[in-house]
Amino acid sequence: MNITYTDIWKLSIPMxxxxxxxxxxxxxxNIFIRxxxxxxxxxxxxxxxxxxxxxxxxxxxxxxxxxxxxLWKGKSALELEARLQxxxxxxxxxxxxxxxxxxxxxxxxxxxxEQPLYAFLGGTVKQMETDLTIGIDSPENMAATxxxxxxxxxxxxxxxxxxxxxxxxxxVKNIRNAxxxxxxxxxDANQGWSYDDAVTALTGMxxxxxxxxxxxxxxxxxxxxxxxxxxxxIPIMAxxxxxxHHDAIRLIKKNAC
Numbered sequence: 001m002n003i004t005y006t007d008i009w010k011l012s013i014p015m016x017x018x019x020x021x022x023x024x025x026x027x028x029x030n031i032f033i034r035x036x037x038x039x040x041x042x043x044x045x046x047x048x049x050x051x052x053x054x055x056x057x058x059x060x061x062x063x064x065x066x067x068x069x070x071l072w073k074g075k076s077a078l079e080l081e082a083r084l085q086x087x088x089x090x091x092x093x094x095x096x097x098x099x100x101x102x103x104x105x106x107x108x109x110x111x112x113x114e115q116p117l118y119a120f121l122g123g124t125v126k127q128m129e130t131d132l133t134i135g136i137d138s139p140e141n142m143a144a145t146x147x148x149x150x151x152x153x154x155x156x157x158x159x160x161x162x163x164x165x166x167x168x169x170x171x172v173k174n175i176r177n178a179x180x181x182x183x184x185x186x187x188d189a190n191q192g193w194s195y196d197d198a199v200t201a202l203t204g205m206x207x208x209x210x211x212x213x214x215x216x217x218x219x220x221x222x223x224x225x226x227x228x229x230x231x232x233x234i235p236i237m238a239x240x241x242x243x244x245h246h247d248a249i250r251l252i253k254k255n256a257c
Contacts, residue, residue: 001041001112003077006069007034010058011046019136021162021192022052029058031065031097035104037077041111045104047096053190053240054096061097068101077108095243131156131186134175136163143174146183156184158214161201162192169204176208188214191240195224199231206233215239225256 013028028048035043049056071086083105087098110120118126132154134145146157159175161168168189176185187210193201198216212235217224219241229236238257242248251257 001037001039001077001108003072003075004036004038005073006036006065008062008065008069009033010062012058017135020052020160020188021136021190024135025050031058031061031100033065033069033100033104035069035072035077035101035108037108039112041077041108043077043104043106043108043111045100045102045107047100047103049096054093054243056094056096060094061100064091064094064097065100067091068097072101077105078112080105080109093243129156131158131184133158133188134160136160136171139167139170139174142171143178146175147178150179150183154183156186159185159187160190161187162189165193165197165201165204168201172205172208172210181209184211185209186211186214187234188239189216191215191218193217195221195228198228202228202232202234210234212237215241222251222254222256225251226254229256 009032011030011032013030015026015028018025030046030048032046033044035045047061049058049061051057067090068087071090072083075083077083084102087101106117106120110117113120116126132149134142134157137145142159149157157175157179159172161171172185172187185208187205189198193216195217202213202216213232214237216228216236222241225236225238236257238251241251
């Protein structure tokens with residue numbers, strides 16, 4: 001089953017201003033693709049560019065998508081590893097738009113196998129629980145948003161932090177007091193803290209039952225993660241420091257997360 005052509009669309013989706021440590025977004029700048037095959041199976045994929053994190057924009061994703069579409073045209077849609085390796089060989093990084101093509105290719109493979117994707121991948125559970133995220137705002141506004149989330153049935157909340165360590169402690173304190181002890185909380189500093197700020201913030205949140213802290217410092221401070229992990233009462237998760245499995249292995253070997 002060969003790939004015949006690929007549709008590519010830009011989608012700019014208005015949203016409430018969403019603020020993290022490195023910037024604010026007012027639109028979700030997405031790319032949506034459909035990969036067509038000569039057996040009339042179609043795979044869909046989508047990605048959302050977040051330039052302040054990954055360095056990709058909707059524009060760069062669109063142009064790279066056109067290159068990827070040309071690269072795959074006429075080739076087997078079921079040789080997943082070969083197709084994805086071609087993307088990595090063609091360009092370094094650009095993981096955002098690569099994810100859309102990865103998604104679409106697996107969609108085709110699962111449809112060919114007449115299985116839902118979770119089963120095609122070997123999974124046994126169709127449903128999973130995820131979180132809803134609160135962007136950075138005043139402690140009072142974030143607590144009010146958290147309360148609204150809980151009233152709507154949310155049981156896991158991710159809290160964006162990274163502006164100011166002391167203020168971040170207040171944000172978490174207010175949210176925990178607002179939602180009670182049963183709601184699961186996790187935090188994401190999006191590289192916003194220095195090492196000293198991270199120590200202050202994480203030790204200051206020890207009493208609020210936080211599941212984990214995502215990416216406390218800039219990726220170039222990865223060498224400090226093992227030390228921070230030993231001090232922190234909250235487990236450390238890497239995000240912007242990990243773009244592929246090679247990065248993950250590197251950090252695991254260093255006991256960085």
